[in-house]
Amino acid sequence: MSQSKITRSSINRFFNRMPLHLAVIGLMLIWLIPTIGLLVTSLRPVQSINTNGWWMVMAAPPGMESYNQYCGECHGPDGSKIETADLSDPAVIEQYPRSIQLLGMLRQEIDGQPHMGDLELPSAQEAADIAAQLKKMAGGEVTPRLTLNNYIDALVGYRGTNNYVDDCEAGAQAAGMNCNISDLLNPRGMGRAFINSLIVTIPATILPILFAAFAGYAFAWLDFKGRYWLFAILVGLQVIPLQMTLVPISRLYAQLGLNGTFWGVWLFHTGFGMPYSIYLMRNFLGTLPRDLFESAYLDGASHWTAFYKLAIPLAMPAIAALAIFQFLWVWNDLLVALVFLGGKHPVMTYQISNMVSSLGAGWHLLTAAAFLSMLLPMIVFFAFQRYFVRGMLAGAVKG
Amino acid sequence: MKKQALYLVSILIIFSMILSACSPATVEATQAPEATQAPAATQAPEPTAAPETSAAGTIDCKGAQSGDVVTMFYQWSGNEEERLNQILQPLVDACGIVVQPESSRDQALLDTRVQAGTPPDIAFFNVTQLEQYQDLLVPMTDLGANEANYPAYWREIGTINGSWLGLPVKADPKTLIWYSPVAFEAFGYEVPTTWDELEALADKMVADGNVPWSLGMESGDATGWTGSDFIQDILLVTQGPDYVMGLISGEIPYNDPGVKQAYEIYGRWASDAAYTVGGAQGTLETGFLDAIYLVFQDPFAAMMVKQSGFAGGEIAKQYPELAYGTDYDFFGVPGAQGLQGGSDWMMAFNNTPAVQALVAYLSSEAGGQSWAAAGFDVTPNSAGISAYTDEALLKKAEMLANATGFTPDLGDTIPGGFGSAEWAAIISYLSGGDLDAALTNVANVQAEALNK
Numbered sequence: 001m002s003q004s005k006i007t008r009s010s011i012n013r014f015f016n017r018m019p020l021h022l023a024v025i026g027l028m029l030i031w032l033i034p035t036i037g038l039l040v041t042s043l044r045p046v047q048s049i050n051t052n053g054w055w056m057v058m059a060a061p062p063g064m065e066s067y068n069q070y071c072g073e074c075h076g077p078d079g080s081k082i083e084t085a086d087l088s089d090p091a092v093i094e095q096y097p098r099s100i101q102l103l104g105m106l107r108q109e110i111d112g113q114p115h116m117g118d119l120e121l122p123s124a125q126e127a128a129d130i131a132a133q134l135k136k137m138a139g140g141e142v143t144p145r146l147t148l149n150n151y152i153d154a155l156v157g158y159r160g161t162n163n164y165v166d167d168c169e170a171g172a173q174a175a176g177m178n179c180n181i182s183d184l185l186n187p188r189g190m191g192r193a194f195i196n197s198l199i200v201t202i203p204a205t206i207l208p209i210l211f212a213a214f215a216g217y218a219f220a221w222l223d224f225k226g227r228y229w230l231f232a233i234l235v236g237l238q239v240i241p242l243q244m245t246l247v248p249i250s251r252l253y254a255q256l257g258l259n260g261t262f263w264g265v266w267l268f269h270t271g272f273g274m275p276y277s278i279y280l281m282r283n284f285l286g287t288l289p290r291d292l293f294e295s296a297y298l299d300g301a302s303h304w305t306a307f308y309k310l311a312i313p314l315a316m317p318a319i320a321a322l323a324i325f326q327f328l329w330v331w332n333d334l335l336v337a338l339v340f341l342g343g344k345h346p347v348m349t350y351q352i353s354n355m356v357s358s359l360g361a362g363w364h365l366l367t368a369a370a371f372l373s374m375l376l377p378m379i380v381f382f383a384f385q386r387y388f389v390r391g392m393l394a395g396a397v398k399g
Numbered sequence: 400m401k402k403q404a405l406y407l408v409s410i411l412i413i414f415s416m417i418l419s420a421c422s423p424a425t426v427e428a429t430q431a432p433e434a435t436q437a438p439a440a441t442q443a444p445e446p447t448a449a450p451e452t453s454a455a456g457t458i459d460c461k462g463a464q465s466g467d468v469v470t471m472f473y474q475w476s477g478n479e480e481e482r483l484n485q486i487l488q489p490l491v492d493a494c495g496i497v498v499q500p501e502s503s504r505d506q507a508l509l510d511t512r513v514q515a516g517t518p519p520d521i522a523f524f525n526v527t528q529l530e531q532y533q534d535l536l537v538p539m540t541d542l543g544a545n546e547a548n549y550p551a552y553w554r555e556i557g558t559i560n561g562s563w564l565g566l567p568v569k570a571d572p573k574t575l576i577w578y579s580p581v582a583f584e585a586f587g588y589e590v591p592t593t594w595d596e597l598e599a600l601a602d603k604m605v606a607d608g609n610v611p612w613s614l615g616m617e618s619g620d621a622t623g624w625t626g627s628d629f630i631q632d633i634l635l636v637t638q639g640p641d642y643v644m645g646l647i648s649g650e651i652p653y654n655d656p657g658v659k660q661a662y663e664i665y666g667r668w669a670s671d672a673a674y675t676v677g678g679a680q681g682t683l684e685t686g687f688l689d690a691i692y693l694v695f696q697d698p699f700a701a702m703m704v705k706q707s708g709f710a711g712g713e714i715a716k717q718y719p720e721l722a723y724g725t726d727y728d729f730f731g732v733p734g735a736q737g738l739q740g741g742s743d744w745m746m747a748f749n750n751t752p753a754v755q756a757l758v759a760y761l762s763s764e765a766g767g768q769s770w771a772a773a774g775f776d777v778t779p780n781s782a783g784i785s786a787y788t789d790e791a792l793l794k795k796a797e798m799l800a801n802a803t804g805f806t807p808d809l810g811d812t813i814p815g816g817f818g819s820a821e822w823a824a825i826i827s828y829l830s831g832g833d834l835d836a837a838l839t840n841v842a843n844v845q846a847e848a849l850n851k
Contacts, residue, residue, distance in 0.1 A: 250515035254517040
């Protein structure tokens, strides 16, 4: 008896919440549609991308229907009913590759009779569909609906005439391609750029957090003169837009020989990541109970011990959140990488921006390249997402 | 406690000192392999179509040592970069110089580099940059460019205040109309030879129920450039090249009646759904690449598209089964006096032996032929004409060689946002705005840019 009550109430609750669930799911779908579109597009062959939209990917080709309507009765369903005009013979079909030739042939008379008899001529669109269908029936090559070629081309940075797989098979690959695993390290491919992005991102994430942890502890628990002023100035530094500093820092780097080196980018990202990181770390460490530290000091702990035995373990959520923020920011950064690394050590964002030619050709590669560059941030995000939410609130309660 | 704080600070200082002490040495270490990793350098010496064996003997290294680095900045990317690498390969093989390329379409990045005092050795950019950087550039005559290979009109465009600062490396004639010979044949159309014939042909197409033009011009924030190309071609027909050069120098204001007439000729087609796919809305909203496909898709939606040379490559990529000459071809805009087009210029910020070798190579016969053989548009280097392997390029190169002049694209040449103003005028005109007001706006930008 009581069991059924519980079930009923939970069913009621389920239906009561139904509108909310539907709204949430609907919103999520709306948010996801562009990404889904991008994903589907990245998996389609370039010719199909340019022909119709991604939502047409599973649509049936209209050729069969038109063929049955106009030709099927006389030529038979497989086209071989009339021996003198065997439509499954590639040699016959070759003469009518497109609607113009097909329609021209259909307009001609056979033995003084119209080719189509009483039937009306197909429209241009229908004729084009029929021509495509005839090619298929004659055993012509069918473009697949989905392909991985975009991803492969983007990974190896292929810029040849066709695509990497086909050109390698035909032995007509572009200059510099070896058609083996070493192509993954081609300087213009996303594979190589992935490594460069990692080299840039990992130190540029660790360094600012390391310094910010030191500084945050110092601002929270070390008693020194003027620390509030220093802290205010540091936090105030956040207002400096990094775009304004590009030219002066570029000049400075030129004198120091840091232009185009990883050191230059690490330093830049560390510098600009610092104010926010320090702010967040100080606020987080400041909310830890004072008694905790005081009892540690009473027990004879030095600041150093208190820092790495107490502060760091307790600040893990804040550190993880900072790491996610900083990682995503550096990973997705184009401007700094473009100015300070440029083409010397191309990172993923730089490669993506150079996938297309100056006239916009080759943008099918962009879709695949975008997904390749999203891959790692997605993994990082899903792996650390619980810290992400916690960390956002870290500085929110106590300022 | 204070002592411990000091202790902590000193650890930090030592740590940062170690970091900074390490950095120069490690920088060297990371830089060393990069020379061989630069895109151009990794490429194994591939047998390109270039006449390498004959060229190798004629490449003058100008004393450049093996391992000398040339830094480059250009706006080419994708398969364009591939072609440039092919072109430079003979030089790299012969002299051992190392090319360090950098590619961005963002001119601001080049400005940043120049302002930071670290310009690239070589930049390939538009003709406007010659004027912008004129105080910093090394004249081509000092670098040993072979001027005999360039017609006088090319050198004039690259000459600023009496010194020849830019070497034209690539021309992209835009005065072309692409069409499908098969479709023309099916309807009995003939390629027009005069502007009147073109107008008559368009009317005839409309009478047959065909749409003559595909004029789509959507291109993100550069929407309108196919329109401004078309209008400049009309100006070449109705007014001639001197008039266009007058617009560039500022002698003729952009709201001159001649320009207005060209807009009206263009507008008659571009805003009429009978003459162009989708009428004015279709013109504004169809992407310029899609506009090319509309003529060659099956069934075709239009008979002709006016587009520069790159359209051929686009058609070949999208419709691999189509053959140049029978399925797609082009003719020059009939009645145009001279050609209009985009051009890329090589400018040098430094005078080093390796830069000299590069200038000498690209301006030499071997360089011109490599350029032509790689099929990277058309080279203004007159030695290239014998080396084209691509029929369409050869046809374009011959048009260029026979042209009496080459007028650069107005928007590429007049600085200060003139191009965008021009596009805005076209968009506003096609959207039904007042033409006179739109042209006056552009004329103001033109006057401001040229200080008239």
